[in-house]
Structures are given as structure tokens and as C-alpha cells.
Amino acid sequence: MTTLTFDSLNPATGEVVGTHPRQGPDAVREAVGRAAEAAAWWGGLGHPARRQRLLDYKAVLTRHLRELSRLVHEETGKPVGDATLEIVLAITHLDWAARHARKVLGRRRVGTGMVGLNLAATLEYLPLGVVGVIGPWNYPVFTPMGSIAYALAAGNAVVFKPSELTPGIGVRLAELFAESVPEQPVFQAVTGLGETGAALAADPRIGKVAFTGSTATAKRVMAACAENLTPIVAECGGKDAFIVDADADLARAADACLWGAMSNAGQTCVGVERVYVVDAVYESFMRELSGRVTKVRAGEDYGPITMPGQVDIIKRHIDDATKSGKIVTGGPGSVRAPYVEPVIVEDVPEDSPAVREETFGPTITVRRTRDAQEALELANASAYGLGGTVFSRNTRRAMELARRMRTGMTAINSVISFAGVPALPFGGVGDSGFGRIHGADGLREFARPKAISRQRFPMPGMNLTSFTRGPSELERLIRLVTFLHGRRKR
Template sequence: MATLTFDSLNPATGETVGTHPNQAPEAVRQAVGRAEEAARWWAAIGAAERRRRLLDYKAVVTRELRALARLVHEETGKPVGDATLELVLAITHLDWAARNAAKVLGRRRVATGMIGLNLTATLEYLPLGVVGVIGPWNYPVFTPMGSIAYALAAGNAVVFKPSELTPGIGVRLAELFEESVPEHPVLQTVTGLGETGAALAADPRVKKVAFTGSTATAKRVMAACAENLTPIVAECGGKDAFIVDADADLRAAADACLWGAMSNAGQTCVGVERVYVVDAVYDGFMRELSERVANVRAGEHYGPITMPGQVDIIKRHIDDAAKSGRLVAGGTGAVRAPYVDPVIVEDVPEDSPAVREETFGPTITVRRTRDAHEALELANTSAYGLGGTVFSRNARRATELARSMRTGMTAINSVITFAGVPALPFGGLGDSGFGRIHGADGLREFARPKAISRQRFAIPGMNLTSFSRGPAELERLIRLVTFLHGRRKR
């Protein structure tokens, strides 16, 4: 028999943060039913009114910033400062989505070409209806809001299922939305365990699912969606690489690398996990990195491992890496559940779990390479393809390396900064998933393109879409196409 409620626990202390209903499939179906009606109303009020409501919601969330950050801190264990940064980024994205939806999705005329000279053509993007969002626990506001804000701005209603580890913040986000949109439940939160999320993904009235989580879970969600041909945006794990070129600013590179790897206890899908350093600057970089990591402490600079089961994976990776590589910081005793001290291991074989599998903890492997070309080749061997970083003073060279990285996003001379630019799409390829949130691509992800062509006048002797078409009309068409397209380019 399924439990009726479940507790949200502070992973650092084990204390209960809140108790929430474990909503059964029937409750999810009822929420989707309410969302269907809300979606029709939300779409009908128009882009300008949605913009006003969403900007008001942004103000409400900003007003509650301190309280929300405290709740995120309690449910995840991350420092309040990190929770605040997460919320600020979410607010920024909410603002961008609200302000840009009409421009990106609104009706516009498109060129028809010579063949369609007598036509006028328009393209617009219309709401899907109900969007289901299944969120993660590591960034329980920023990550799901990257789907929620853009789906709402595109004119959809949203049913949000937060992680069972962080349900409280998901509930609060929906409660605050009611202050700006009290008429209909345009944004609802359903809480529960895996069965709750499965029911949301399987409901045929949900027109798109945005999922963030592990690659293995994404496959199960995709299987549920496949029953109804429901499209899905899947933002899965990563094994992001960090390349340090021969001309890099080593102090800046080491500082960014350490934060990208250790912040949020390494529980970041676009966090740094693999570091490739060109031989000419390897020793200097490692000195800088070693000096900095000595001052980073678990429980002070970052929080605990939020999901208890992840501790075993982190320990397995550390133990395996320590057998073949050389420990620079930390070691097999770094795991002090629920905390893990910083771990840096160099010269770990590329086929080891610590290099191939997502660790999702405060650990990095570092390898010396002949040059940036070898570093790039090694970076691109991963099955994942989410984000990455390049440090180089040569802008052209850095850009070439960044473009050649097999990832959806790459930062140059900074780390993870692409996530803070609302106009940039966020997403990956390979085992990191597919589809995009954020930016214009993120708005279009939650809308359906609608193409319309209208004949303005008839062209005498060129009625091509009729059974009355004769040989003369076909000959005129051939001559026109030959004139327009028949000349070879030299």
C-alpha cells in the first residue's frame, strides 16, 4: 500500500523540513484536467496580458527571495548564498521569457519566393496546452524554472512535479504564482514519489514533458511518453571537460576550475569533472589548483550530498581512481557522509569509472596532454555532451576549441556562465539528452509552429494545383525554374 505522505529532510541534519502528500495517479489526472481548462484561458488572454502577469510573478518571487533561499538551503543543504544565486538566475530567466515571448513567437510574414509570388505567408508559434515539468533536486528552482517560465510565457499551463527530495520549494513556487494569476490554476505543483511523475508523463492530455534527471530515468520517462507520442525535452547528466591551453591565465583557470567542480558539492550537471591541461603549463596549473583546494571545506563552502545513494557512487569512483592515479587532494577517507571533502586525482586512465561515468560529487580528474588538440580529442570521447570550458588568452583559438567541443554549451575563460545568459539555449546531446530550454529556442520548444499561406491573386496561365493544368502551363513552369535555378555556380 502506497504511503499517503512523505517527509522532506534536511540532508545535512536529517531534520524534517516538511511533510507532503504522495499524490496518486488519480490526483495527477485531476490536476491535468484543471490545467486543460486553465490552458485555454491562459492562451486566450493574449501575449501582452501574460507578459504583465509573469512580470508581476517575477516581482513576487523577488520579494520572497530571502525566504525562498532559506527553504532551498533547508531542503538541499546548500549554503544560503548558493541558493540565493540560484534564485537570482531563475528570476532573470523569468524576466527574459516574459519580455521576449511575443517577439519570438508572434506572427510574422515570411518570404514566398518567385514560385509563390502570388502568395502571402505567415508563421507563428501557438501554445501546446498542458506541459508537464519533472524537476531535479540539485537546483530545484533554477533548473525547472528554465522550463516552467518559458512554457508559461509561450501560453501553456504547467503541472510541475518537483523531486521528492525538494518538494517544498516546488509547492511554494506555485503558491506564489496564485498571487499574480488567481483566476485559474495555470501553474500547479503535484508532490510525490516516482509513481506521481510516471502518471504525469503518461497522461495523454499532457502535450509535452520537460524532464531533468539521470539518463537512465530519462529513458523510462521517454518510454512512458512514447505510448501517446508525447514529445519530451530531456536534460540529463554530464561529464563536462575543462581544457587549459598553453597561454591560459593559470590563476583564473584554477579558480574557475575549482568552483566549477566543487560548488554545490559537485552536484551540478554542467559541473567540471574532467580537466585536460597542456603539458607546457601543467605544473603551474596544478600548483595553483593545489593551493586553492587546501582552503575549500565541505560543510562551509558547499553543502552535503543531497541524495544518500550518491555517496556510494562517489566513493566507488574515488577508490578506483586512487588505485591507478595519484591523489593530489583528498582520498579514500574524503567521504564522511553526508559530506565529501574535495578530491583531485591526476593520471587516471581514461577508461576508469571516475573518467567515464558521471560522479556528481566534489571530485575531479586531471590529465596532462601534449597540446590542446589532444585535450579536445579526449574531451570529446565522452558519451555525454552537455557543457564544457576552455581557458586560453587567444580569442580565435579558444573559440575554435569551444566550437569543436562535442557539447551543447561551452564557456571561454569562465565556467558555467552560459547558464546565466537568458538568450542562450541550454541543453546537450548524446547521453546528456536533447531539446533546449532558455532563450528563443526554449520558447519555441514549448510551442507549435503554425504556417499559413494565402493566395492574393491568380496568375493567368499558371494554375498549377488543378486538374485543368495543361502542357503549356507545365512548360512555362519548367522555363521559370530553369531560369531561376538552372545555372551552375563556378
């Protein structure tokens, strides 16, 4: 029987990077079956043994850093330096997950309270079994490893479906894992198109699905998961805002804003897409921003648009924005597929697609606001809620703005810095999805809490969970509860 295949292409040149099998439902079912057996072995190893193997895997990835960076560069078109940074961040997260899993998930005693004085109680977090990970193409190592590393550290086996645009790097990640854990197929990659991911999400043996992609696709994945009540963590799109307060360091703010918007050709879920600048510093900030953007070049500082269909969306947003707003740099002529030169447009109406919809390209809209409060209100007036940025020298005000920003993460006087802190959870609200990867929350995301209570001795005169319970025992309970909880606290 002929095996169907597909090619991954270098988006900058159109050259074939690799050819991979289109694995259908049967192949996915076989992979999940192997993973189920491997999960029993991997989960039974315990935290210390898994920690050692994951740290070995970290070392293997580090030794192959240059090779992996080159492969990411070829499949996405991004500069090798950006690919290297992405993989380094993934390595640091793998290290954190391996070293902290036992502390976060391991068994611990918890208090029982006065009513449960005769009990001992423990809480621990146990593996789910097999976790299905459906990864994106824009950060094909860092983003899926945020699920893979934490799921593995929690004791699960993983079946990973990388994007059809970047299958080679996904396959290589799984191959290198086998060098550290050759005993069982704990981490497998399955390649293919949409039907491959659909088969993975629909398999009833999957304990959880970790999905990264568009909001629309997330809804379809959720529908497939719903058939088996399979839980899902969904990291979807964003329309992240960048607030510049009146006392901000404008040079640093402009530098961070430009990189947050243009790096990776703007193909970053937590990239800067909307900028709100307080009136008092608007002109000065725009001079800084417009002066810096002239030095940024597509094809040199960032790569091509990886997904060909995204070019049409970017062009539609630019066309709409430039009809109603004021062009600072670039314009409709900036779109020269597969590249898009930087585009900055001022005074675009808030109901414009360029402001409301995710563009996922090297473009930003900039708006003047009366004050930081108005900037915050505009920032929060979005269906998305992934990340955001605040620039201000006033730490107290910056913290308050960051807390009130309707996002899962906010950076202050930096951009996207939260992604590089392994202890911080990563995820959004609203149309940006739900659930968390990274940090202690990310470890717990891929485990199930197990609560155990054990009676140490019978409670004298208070056998409350028995048909032999009498009025005197109930009266003693009422007196105890009244003593503990009946007094009003001042």
C-alpha cells in the first residue's frame, strides 16, 4: 500500500525541507496505544527517575542546539538567531519542569480542621496518562515544549502532532528524546494535515489535549474533545496592547514596541499589535518609533510570512487601516509575498479589522489617549486577552495598570518577558483561550489531584457518619461549630 506523504517547504525559497508521512486515524490510534503502555511505565518511575531522564534530554537538546536552530530556520524562514533564542527558552523551561515537578505535584499532608481532628489528609497530583499536543508553526519548539515538557514532568506520555508547516522539527524533538529514554515510546510525533490532529483529539484514550492555534480551530478541537469529555488547554490568538504612560522612558519603550511588533515577522501570539500612547508624550514617542523602524528590514531582521494564507489577512488589514488612518511607515505596497515590510498606521478607528482582529504580521496601529486610564480601557476593549505591556517609571501605577489589564500576562518596561520566566504561568482569557502552561500551574494542568483522608482514631462521642448517631452527638457538633464559627469577626 502506498503511503501518502507531504512536503514541508522553506517559506522564503519554496525549496523542499523534508517529506513526511500523512498519518491517518489508524496510525494515530497505534501511536496512542503505544503511548498508553509507555505512560504506565513512565508514570511508575516516580519523580526522581523522571527528573534524571528529563535533565538528560535537556542536555541532548543543548548539544544539538545548532542543528535544531538551522532546521527551525529552514521550516519557518525566521533568522537562525531567533530560532536559537526560541530553543534556548524551551530548554530553560524543560529544566524548570524537571526540577520542580516533585515539589509541586508530590504527596503532601494538608490540615484537616477541628471537625476532622481524628483524620490525616494527603494531597498529590497523579498523571493523566496520555497527553495529545497539537502544536503551532510560528514557534515550533518553544510553544509546544511548554506543554510537552510539563506533561512529561508530570508523568504522562505525549503524542505530538506538529504543524504541517513545521513537521521536521517536531519529529526531531521526539527522536532526540529517545536518546535519553530508549526503553519506551514515551514521546512520539505523528505527522500529517488537519485530519491527523482531529484523530488525535478524538481518541478516547487521550487524557488531555493541549492545543495552540487560532480561536476558530480551537473551537473545532474542543468539539472533537467533547465527544469523550476530554479536557483541553487552549492557547489561541491575541491582539496584545502596548501602553506608553506619560513618564515612560520613551527610547526604551519605542525599542521594545518595535521588537515586540516586528520580530518573527509579527507572527507572535503575544506580539504587539495595538499601541496606546498618553497625549503628553505622543509626539516624542512617535519620533522615537518612526526613527527606529527605518532601520528594520524584512528578510534581514525578520523572516517571511510562514503561512501563505496569512498574507491575504495582513493585506486586508493594511488596506483597511490605511484608508481610515494616517500612515507612519509602509502601506499596501509593503506586502511583497512572502515578505511584508514594517507597517505603522496612526488614528485607525477602534472598530477597524486592523484593531479588532488578529493580524499576525509586522504591523501596528498607534492611538493617542488622554491618559493611562483611557489607554487601559481601550486595551481591554477586545475579545482577546492574552498578553500586554505597560511602560511607566512609576512602579506603583505600572503595577496597577498591569493588574487591571484583562490579560493572562503583562510585562512592565519590557516586552514578552513573562514568557522567559519558567515559574510564571502562560495563557489567556476570552478568545485567547483557557488553561495554563509553564510554571506550577502548567505542571498541575497535566495532572489530576488525588485527595486521600485516613481516620487515625475514632472521634470520642461524635460518630457523625453513622445511623447510630444520637441527639447528644448532634448537640456536641452544634456547640463545636458555634464555638469555632459563631462569633462575628471585627
